[in-house]
Amino acid sequence: MTFTTPTPPQIEAAYAVARERYAALGVDTEAAMATLAAVxxxxxxxxxxxxxxxxxxxxxxxxxxxxxxxxxxxxxxxxxxxxxxxxxxxxxxxxxxxxxxxxxxxxxxxxxxxxxxxxxxxxxxxxxxxxxxxxxxxxxxxxxxxxxxxxxxxxxxxxxxxxxxxxxxxxxxxxxxxxxxxxxxxxxxxxxxxxxxxxxxxxxxxxxxxxxxxxxxxxxxxxxxxxxxxxxxxxxxxxxxxxxxxxxxxxxxxxxxxxxxxxxxxxxxxxxxxxxxxxxxxxxxxxxxxxxxxxxxxxxxxxxxxxxxxxxxxxxxxxxxxxxxxxxxxxxxxxxxxxxxxxxxxxxxxxxxxxxxxLALLEPTDRLRELELIGDTTARLALLEELKGMPWGAVWDVYCYRHDVPVGASFLNEVRRYEADVLAARRP
Missing domain, CATH: 3.20.20.150 (Divalent-metal-dependent TIM barrel enzymes)
Incomplete structure (x- = not known):
């Protein structure tokens, strides 16, 4: 099975939507990716x-x-x-x-x-x-x-x-x-x-x-x-x-x-x-x-x-x-x-x-902490649950794309090629 990769325009278009949705929560996706890149x-x-x-x-x-x-x-x-x-x-x-x-x-x-x-x-x-x-x-x-x-x-x-x-x-x-x-x-x-x-x-x-x-x-x-x-x-x-x-x-x-x-x-x-x-x-x-x-x-x-x-x-x-x-x-x-x-x-x-x-870097941590401090645990729970459905995968995809590594499961295509070309020769 060969895994296909989204095209660059598809990756960028999905990311643009994700960036806008996270910005509405006060999250800077570019800053999150910059922090991740330093790890x-x-x-x-x-x-x-x-x-x-x-x-x-x-x-x-x-x-x-x-x-x-x-x-x-x-x-x-x-x-x-x-x-x-x-x-x-x-x-x-x-x-x-x-x-x-x-x-x-x-x-x-x-x-x-x-x-x-x-x-x-x-x-x-x-x-x-x-x-x-x-x-x-x-x-x-x-x-x-x-x-x-x-x-x-x-x-x-x-x-x-x-x-x-x-x-x-x-x-x-x-x-x-x-x-x-x-x-x-x-x-x-x-x-x-x-x-x-x-x-x-x-x-x-x-x-x-x-x-x-x-x-x-x-x-x-x-x-x-x-x-x-x-x-x-x-x-x-x-x-x-x-x-x-x-x-x-x-x-x-x-x-x-x-x-x-x-x-x-x-x-x-x-x-x-x-x-x-x-x-x-x-x-x-x-x-x-x-x-x-x-x-x-x-x-x-x-x-x-x-x-x-x-x-x-x-x-x-x-x-x-x-x-x-x-x-x-x-x-x-x-x-x-x-x-x-x-x-x-x-x-x-x-x-x-x-x-x-x-995922952790894409949380509106300050906003969640503020809700907790003022005792609004209802809003805290609602926001935490909504975060689970946010388009974080689009941010991950563009992060991989910008670092010139396979997007999605397509990395397995390279693993399979290496297995056929290199690992197979190691068989007893």
């Missing part, structure tokens, strides 16, 4: 190869990580992964970043311990980012490793194992700073660990004390925030840590509050299904400087489905815009689906995150 989404490299990395190709995932599906054409090496990413960036309006995990190092075939990783092991990624104008964010990889086999890393009771993971995270912070210095945009180095227990523990305090000490050691070296910014990420549970996770939301929130400048990561798939990240943003930002959003889609107890234009995705972006938090919010994606075309998954998720943000 860089950090794409997660691991969608392209099912979180495999290049350390031990073909090794099974461990540490609460699982990718399902076997759609043909996944990236088998760094050059293929970069080629796939290049296509995704061409299908997205705006200029965006890359979120890279430590296991995507290129060591020339040499065995390099994770605690011995250095900037030179990511030189090709840095050259690629410079050529494409992408910032890079970075993550230690504290899973799928023999020293994480029992589900503990920075909270491990064995000092030697704990030291290995401390040194790995220290190395990653230095690599992040190298990226930020070379690219002229701060790298966010985000620490997530799988530490926890499958069954109910007797000692909940001890592992958390060890984790706090490990983090203190990791973050002891001062790095220029113009080059590297540190973040920590919580999770409710993982495979093998169903009953207890050391790095809970409460743990990391307290830790971030007590360490000024530390960024708190809120992953939309890392909470109980009845908890909403959108409800946490305004509270958290009263006490921490910045947040990192990992936009994902939880489905029951699975945390990493492709982002859709769901109520929660929209609510998250509304909170960011309504609170004036956009300058303090770093937005990245975190999902991996191997059951569908991986490039399409990236593109669909990223475009939905951007569309949700555009």
């Amino acid at each position: 860089s989404i950090s794409l997660h490299c691991w969608q392209g190869d099912d979180v495999g990395g290049f350390e031990n190709p073909g090794a099974p995932l461990e540490g609460g990580i699982a990718a399902t599906g076997n759609y043909p054409g996944k990236a088998r090496n760094a050059d293929e992964l970069r080629s796939d990413l290049d296509l995704v960036y061409r299908l997205l309006p705006g200029r965006h970043r890359l979120n890279l995990h430590a296991i995507y190092a290129e060591t020339g075939g040499a065995k390099v311990g994770r605690d011995e990783l250095r900037p030179e092991h990511f030189a090709a990624w840095l050259d690629w980012a410079k050529a494409g104008g992408h910032g890079i964010d970075f993550n230690p990889t504290c899973f799928s490793h023999p020293l994480a086999a029992d589900g503990l890393t920075l909270a491990h009771p064995d000092p030697a194992i704990r030291r290995f993971w401390i040194d790995h995270c220290i190395a990653c912070r230095r690599i992040g700073a190298h990226f930020g210095r070379a690219l002229g945009t701060p790298c966010i180095t985000n620490i997530w660990i799988p530490d926890g227990m499958k069954d109910t523990p007797v000692d909940r305090l001890g592992p958390r004390q060890r984790l706090r000490e490990s983090l203190d050691t990791i973050l002891a070296e001062p790095l220029d925030p113009a080059h590297n910014c540190d973040a920590v990420e919580a999770k409710l549970f993982g495979i093998g840590s169903e009953s207890y996770v050391v790095g809970s939301h409460e743990f990391y929130l307290g830790y971030a509050i007590n360490r000024p400048g530390l960024i708190l990561c809120l992953d939309t798939g890392h909470f109980h299904p009845t908890e909403l990240v959108s409800d946490k943003i305004s509270s958290v930002l009263l006490y921490v400087r910045d947040i990192l959003l990992h936009v994902s889609r939880g489905v029951r107890w699975d945390s990493d489905h492709v982002v859709t234009l769901s109520d929660e995705t929209q609510a998250i972006m509304q909170e960011v815009v309504r609170g004036g938090f956009l300058p303090r919010t770093h937005i990245g994606l975190d999902f991996f689906d191997a059951s569908i075309n991986r490039i399409a998954a990236w593109t669909i998720g990223a475009r939905n995150a951007l569309r949700a943000l555009l």
Whole structure:
């Protein structure tokens, strides 16, 4: 099936009507698009190869990580992964970043311990980012490793194992700073660990004390925030840590509050299904400087489905815009689906995150806030409901058109061509 694209006159005509209708509500669509254009989404490299990395190709995932599906054409090496990413960036309006995990190092075939990783092991990624104008964010990889086999890393009771993971995270912070210095945009180095227990523990305090000490050691070296910014990420549970996770939301929130400048990561798939990240943003930002959003889609107890234009995705972006938090919010994606075309998954998720943000920017926020302050909740509700039928899609279409990316579902035509010309050759 081939998807058709509206003609430029059709796009402009629809936008002219939309612009007029939004102006009647006091919304400047041009200003909304200009604000959106300044936002860089950090794409997660691991969608392209099912979180495999290049350390031990073909090794099974461990540490609460699982990718399902076997759609043909996944990236088998760094050059293929970069080629796939290049296509995704061409299908997205705006200029965006890359979120890279430590296991995507290129060591020339040499065995390099994770605690011995250095900037030179990511030189090709840095050259690629410079050529494409992408910032890079970075993550230690504290899973799928023999020293994480029992589900503990920075909270491990064995000092030697704990030291290995401390040194790995220290190395990653230095690599992040190298990226930020070379690219002229701060790298966010985000620490997530799988530490926890499958069954109910007797000692909940001890592992958390060890984790706090490990983090203190990791973050002891001062790095220029113009080059590297540190973040920590919580999770409710993982495979093998169903009953207890050391790095809970409460743990990391307290830790971030007590360490000024530390960024708190809120992953939309890392909470109980009845908890909403959108409800946490305004509270958290009263006490921490910045947040990192990992936009994902939880489905029951699975945390990493492709982002859709769901109520929660929209609510998250509304909170960011309504609170004036956009300058303090770093937005990245975190999902991996191997059951569908991986490039399409990236593109669909990223475009939905951007569309949700555009929807939020097209709200008459000041007018809604004024109605709320004077107690006219009737008008507030009426206006919020009317906004759902506004022609925001025409604004999105012209935004894509002006950025020279496919309008509507026609992006899938390019994905299918790439699949036939490139991905098909990767079949076993």
